Amino acid sequence: MTLTAPARPTPASTDHRAGLARGGLAGMAAAGFSGAAGVGVTWLVARALGVDQAGAFFAATAGFALAAGVVRLGTQTGLVYWLAQLRVREQTHLLGACLRIGLTPVAVAATVLAAVLWFVAPAPLDSLALFLPLAALSDASLAATRGYRQLAPTFVLERLARPAMQLLAIGALAVAAVSAPGAYAAAWVGPYLPVAILAGYALRRAYLAGPTPPRRPGHRAYLALRARFWRYTGPRSVASVAQLALQRVDVLLVATLGGLRAAAVYAVAGRFVVLGQLANQGISQSVQPRLAEALSAGDRQAANQMYQAATGWLVLVTWPLHLMVITYAPVYLGLFGDEYLAGGPVVVVLASAMLVATGCGMVDMVLSMAGRTRWNLGNVTAALAIMVALDLALIPPFGAVGAAIGLAAAVLVNNIVPLVQVGRALGVHPFGAGTVAAAGLAVACFGVLPQVLAATAGTGPAALLTAVILALAAYVAGVWRMRDTLALDTFR
Template identity: 60%
Template sequence: MSLAFAENKTRGVARGGLANMVGSALAGGTGVIVTWVVARALGAEQAGAFFAATAAFVLGGGLAKLGTPTGLVYWLARLRATGREHLLGTCLRTGLVPVFVLSFVLAGALWWWAPAFDQHAAGLRMLAVFLPFQAMTDTLLTATRGYKAMRPTVALDRVVRSVLQLLCVGTAALLFTSSLPALAFAWAVPYVPVTVLAAFALRRVYRSGRPRERSSRGSERLALRRDFWRFTGPRALASVAQLALQRVDVLLVAALGGLAAAAVYAVAGRFVVLIQFANQGISQSVQPRLAEALAVGDRATASHLYQTATGWLVLVTWPINLLVILYAPVYLRIFGGHYTSGAPVVVVLACAMLVATGCGMVDMVLAMAGRTSWNLLNVLVALVVTIGLDVLLIPAYGALGAAIGLACAMVANNLLPLVQVARSARLHPFGRGTLAAGTLSIACFGVLPLAVTAIAGEGAFGLGLSTALGAIAFAAGTWLLRHRLALHAFKPRQPSRGSL
């Protein structure tokens, strides 16, 4: 691997990742505001029903996608890297058509199952109508990322959908106060225009990269379909299990602890979405480039991408996690006084997210290395852990029990693939940048706030002073460590002196 080649790959990740992270920050911020609007408009019981219904909706969409978000990126990148562009159309049809069909089947099932929610059936049925649009939006945008095109995902999903969701939910809360079906409609309807725009974006990207010569043979198409689903099949189950890992806890809290406890848990854990968006922002930019590197056996480039991206992820997310721990009661009070009981939930989940982000996008690396069956096993283990602990702990500890279950599952779901990636692909995330980012974050937003609040107290003055000093020290440290953190990749490329 030449240094210039590795830096060129890193610059591509930086450009796509930065845009995606900015869009993800917007989407995460609007998501927190939407949560606040719902919590304020509906009250604890109704809000708990809303969060449980949206969790079921997301699970249905995840099942409909059949693991294609990973399969499409993997195979589109692999076909382009190995000079088989004439099979790109076959690959797209192989991934998109089953998702389209299954999404309507599952929408019908969700509609039929909705009466199990009793008085909240109308809200769930409203969501069922939009399930195909949600599944197709994600799948179409994933396909554009297989061409290393990040702009459609950032513009359409991160910006357009999230802003429309905020505007629609805010308007519905003002006009139809305490109406769960109205808020459900407002939350889901933005998927309709975004799906249409995503289809046009994929059509444009596909046409711009379509080869002019060489048609594919029937045997090639058949082999590709077989290989596509051999790779994607385990990932289909794993993606559903992964979504269940993220959403089933809300449903279990609602069932075992009541809707009010589910609302507290959903609100307390909302910050996790910000971290997940940051992870996705970098991961989605790395994914096609990592798949290309592994497809041609370039493990040096793959290692460079993984370690550099993990350093950036830690640099962005660890300060957020540590500040969330510091400000947990203040953060929860924004949603209403009765939500402050969720402060221990925030602390437990934030600690688990420190471990998860420290491993980088290890789940994606394992999948891009072709180990989707291992990926499935890991997620199933994590799902068993969270469900088992939830059933044991929720009746006694409520939302905190669910947080402990999810935290243990997240740790297992990251440490298991970390070991597998190291053994099978000889890759790990602990480069110089990762260690520097982690040490800097802990010093500025962990150790320093503890020292300052011990002297100035834990009131508003002490918290504000510790945060200000931590931010200044973090900014200075980031500048001093900029080369170790590979932040030069974010600088625009300077034209050579001989260029015009």
Template identity: 60%
Template sequence: MTSGLLTANPAEQTRGAARGGLANIAGSALAGGVGVVVTWIVARRLGPAEAGAFFSATAAFVLAGGLAKLGTGTGLVYWPARLRATGRDHLLGACLRTGILPVVGLSLVLALAMGIAGSGGHRDALRMLAVFLPLQVLTDTLLTATRGYRSMRPTVLVDRVTRNVLQLLTVGAAALWFPSLPALALAWAVPYLPAAVLAGLAARRVHLTGRPAGATSRRAERRALRREFWLFTGPRALAAVAQLALQRVDVLLVAALGGLGAAAVYAVAGRFVILIQFANQGISQSVQPRLAEALSTGDRDTANRLYQVATGWLVLITWPISLLVILLAPYYLRFFGPGYAAGTPVVRLLAVAMLVATGCGMVDMVLAMAGRTSLNLGNVLVALAVTIGLDVLLIPRWGALGAAAGLAGAMVANNLLPLVQVYRGARLHPFGPGTRAAALLAAGCFGVLPWAVTTLAGGGPAGLALATAVAVPAFAGGAWLLRDRLELGAFTRRNPQEAS
């Protein structure tokens, strides 16, 4: 079985990424929306202190899961793609065993540690979550393996749709009938049980379909693969933990240094960041195996095209969200309750940082797919040092805003550093014609245009509603006019007459 990359032209690679990415973006939009609604339910049903404890417990759960996965979120995409591209697909089964078995063992150890941590109601929530930690880790790892075979459907259907819909239903039911911190934590984690079963079935089906008939491998080959796999994945394992710490440690630090009430405000104010991160994942997970194949065969032109086109799509989707959040921040926060309006500066600072981060595209993933996992680790550790240093310095004085400053500084560092390294090491960069067009269109329609409208009509609800009503159709019309430059035609079905 040979890789499709060896025969498909760059435009076909873009179409393949678009088709997988479109489904994943739709699923990610659903997951992000569910995350916002679940946050709203918890914030409205529990007091600020208990809501802060819930967000702290789930942050610890996600952080422990990231540690248990040992960087296989990259390794189990990079290595299957590389093995298929280089004609060594008879080693696919050995590759999966190499990545999955250590992850399962470590998840059990961390679940035990998590079950004896914490205190009070927070401890009860952690115990509930600890039971499901191995299931969460196994689900994510198995779905990662399916993406290594270029199959996005299991990730979309199992994780983005099934788990999130079940999570919304179980958390909603618990909020109605058992509105306590442990009950909501249990309801939030229960959907990982059916998700793990479905992920296992999907991984088995994809592997049996994708492996060559009668494939066998020698012991020396398997031993060499294990060594190469962990030499690549080891630095990424530490980087993945540090990356998760960047996303979650700030909530824990706000809870410790500023109190659980401040942690709840910060978690609610930053919820839109997760929505943007889901969009980033939706595109990058589809591009990732194709990019790995292109770089493993030395096809820099295809790799650069994939990176630039995908970044243009990412900017087109995420910049309007960030700019709208800046515009509507006070009203966005009131949705969660009157006590959260103090988070307006937090929202605006994080939104500006997200503009910088998404403008660089999925640069962290590109650096890893280029084999530079050690540089990737260094970058994440620098960013983690920035966020912890600023958090410790600023949270006691500014509370949630201090944590936002720490996270914003980390996001900028964690994108600009790899941006320079990717260009110097692989001569790749994200600033193609589509990226420039998407950035100018979004900034004009959701930045300049609303500013002009609110200057004339006022910044109250009526003026903001008018500004939004003008910006959305202007953006849609601009995207249609620029569809060729943005390569939006890749999301449509291929014309049968088109040359391969």
């Protein structure tokens, strides 16, 4: 991999980075709320239901998310990429055709799979299947709005409104002492209805706010665009399913091979991983359209600066979480109940892998925005195969810990391999001065300092509170001193 020194910012690249900062800040804030709401849902389910019933809930929602990933057909990336490409090339008369090409197959595939699951899936997944078309079209519509550089619908609807409604609905069931997993599953999936309606409205407004097409594309132009769209999106479609399988299929394998109790422990122990993934998505969704435009215009300097700045911010936000849960895993798991304390090794394994993953930044998205969707497909498929093979071998003897080892190995493959690829093929990498500074500061404040305090004062709640206060104070001071290196000046 070729490491290139970051060039001095040009006015154009500075504007890119400033726009990225605005979107990234909003994305991280929305992702923080969504992650906190997700942890709240997990806590309520774990407390309100028994371990076995909680396992059934987690398995059903994981199956629904996996099915939704299948029927999205990769359009979350394809629509952003092609709408950005058409706008940069001033081919605005093809925007409407691009939307029809991307959204129509999603609606058909989601409806067909929902009908199949209604008849063959076990409860409560069969009832969740009715909402599958809503979830798929909601995600695809929000992706299309991002192709217009409109990030607010994604942040407000996907990151704020839906998690808030899920948390409130499940909280109401917990307060009412309802103990049926199906009721909790229905409360979790119900918010997809209003979000889908509002997402469609947001996309319609984005389309109508753009330039009026001077003409409708002819049939030949439409067919040519459709072929190019799916030639790009097809590999990404399979890759997105494999990527989602990396996040969800392990819970299903643990439930099948280790039982619902082990699945509940594994789902709870790994819940913190979602917080890091949401932060990554929050920044990535801000970067996507800008990065696609920069790479389409051949501006590798701007692309490299955006990639490095975004990775530094991602490390700054996520590494404190992963380092703290390594040291204080018993306190974290104890919040959900004593039955989940056995998940301590799971936390350590997954948090260590996530430190590497977030240090690489949104590398798979960089690869996709450069048009290398086939490479992305190969990487994700290899990672998924490794995870499934390790899960099948390790879950029977080791339970949830075996699944954690499988996922950690897959995460490392799915980040290190594309990191080498983007370095060699594109000449970009995430290791700017800001990334190195953020990593060193996080390790010192949330790695070394809490470990010293844990060795002297233990890992109880009081020791955790003391460690958080001291580490946070040192972290804020360090961030302020290195604000220029961390590119935080662009947030102004």
